Amino acid sequence: DTGVSQNPRHKITKRGQNVTFRCDPISEHNRLYWYRQTLGQGPEFLTYFQNEAQLEKSRLLSDRFSAERPKGSFSTLEIQRTEQGDSAMYLCASSRGQGILQVQDGYTFGSGTRLTVV
Amino acid sequence: GQQLNQSPQSMFIQEGEDVSMNCTSSSIFNTWLWYKQDPGEGPVLLIALYKAGELTSNGRLTAQFGITRKDSFLNISASIPSDVGIYFCAGRSFGNEKLTFGTGTRLTIIP
Numbered sequence: 001d002t003g004v005s006q007n008p009r010h011k012i013t014k015r016g017q018n019v020t021f022r023c024d025p026i027s028e029h030n031r032l033y034w035y036r037q038t039l040g041q042g043p044e045f046l047t048y049f050q051n052e053a054q055l056e057k058s059r060l061l062s063d064r065f066s067a068e069r070p071k072g073s074f075s076t077l078e079i080q081r082t083e084q085g086d087s088a089m090y091l092c093a094s095s096r097g098q099g100i101l102q103v104q105d106g107y108t109f110g111s112g113t114r115l116t117v118v
Numbered sequence: 119g120q121q122l123n124q125s126p127q128s129m130f131i132q133e134g135e136d137v138s139m140n141c142t143s144s145s146i147f148n149t150w151l152w153y154k155q156d157p158g159e160g161p162v163l164l165i166a167l168y169k170a171g172e173l174t175s176n177g178r179l180t181a182q183f184g185i186t187r188k189d190s191f192l193n194i195s196a197s198i199p200s201d202v203g204i205y206f207c208a209g210r211s212f213g214n215e216k217l218t219f220g221t222g223t224r225l226t227i228i229p
Contacts, residue, residue, distance in 0.1 A: 004160075031215070042121055042206050042219030043161065056215060091160050097215075106151050107217065109160035 004110035006092050012116045013082055020078045021113045025094030032075050033107065034067055035091040036060065043091050043109075049075060050097065082117045089114050124207055124220030132228050137194040139223045141207030149210040150183050150190040151217065156203045164205075165192070194225075202227050 005024040013019050025032045031050050035043035046065070047057045051072035061067075064082075069075040079086055093107040124141045131137060141150070149168055153161035165176050167183035167190060174181055180193045190207055207220040 006160075033215070033217075035217075040222075042124075042208075042222055043217075044121075044219070045216035048215050058216070093160075106163045106166045108163065109153075111158075111160045114158070 004092055004094050004108050006090075006110035006113050008113055009111065010114050010116075012118060015082060015084060015117055017082055018078065018080045019082060019115060020076055021090055021092075021115075022074060022076050023092030023110060024074045025092070026108055027073075029094035029096050029108070030072070031095045031097045032069055033093040033095075034075070034077050035093065035109075037089040037091055037112070038087075046077075079115075082115075084117045087115055087117045120218055122207060122209060122218055122220040124223055126223060127221070128224040128226065130226045130228055131197055133197060133199060135197055137197055137201070137225060138191065139205060140189060140191045141209075141220045142189045143209055143218070144188070146187040146211065147209035147218075148187070148212040150181070151208040151210070152179075152181050152190070152192045153206045153208060154203050155206060155222075161206055197225075197227060199227055201225060 007022045033048040034046040037043040045058050046061050047067050049069040052069050064080045067077045089112040091109050091112045093109040095107045122141050122143050151166050152164045155161045165174050165181040170187050171185050172183040178195045182191045205223045208217040210217050
């Protein structure tokens with residue numbers, strides 16, 4: 001296992017279309033996170049899963065966004081009715097955790113999916 | 119969303135120079151992380167800090183967890199061309215899974 005894998009790397013879509021991104025975390029990591037990064041900014045938290053349970057969602061995650069992690073392994077992030085403001089890099093990360101404790105290995109990020117809405 | 123204050127915003131240095139950057143927060147964190155991001159890639163973890171006052175090194179990189187828990191510092195010694203990129207700090211509070219990132223420091227090495 002070489003790290004967190006995200007597909008596709010780039011996506012160009014027309015406004016109003018739906019898009020779906022996939023993230024495959026490091027296999028032994030039980031926690032998975034989605035972040036969004038716009039140009040010139042740091043990543044911003046969207047949501048995270050512990051195994052298959054979605055435990056926290058940011059207010060940035062409007063009702064057009066939905067994330068799933070059905071079997072506690074890979075995750076998908078879907079954006080419905082895309083808007084130009086959704087153009088950004090969508091980053092996935094994973095980590096190991098036990099309860100409120102974080103195993104001391106930080107987060108590992110994938111290379112991201114860059115979405116451009118035209 | 120909230121972003122931590124990171125300074126400087128950009129740095130232009132010559133190869134071989136030392137670099138210092140810092141990050142401040144209005145709230146307390148129990149974990150500070152430093153990442154480097156190359157264009158078109160995701161952030162890569164450089165150093166993780168878990169205790170106030172902790173000083174940790176990773177090769178030419180040294181980072182410190184501020185005593186107040188509201189700041190952190192990253193130093194790079196003897197910079198080389200591959201150090202070019204954007205450096206982000208990130209903080210996490212106890213019991214909270216999300217990371218709050220800084221605004222980034224862009225490092226450029228002048229030939």
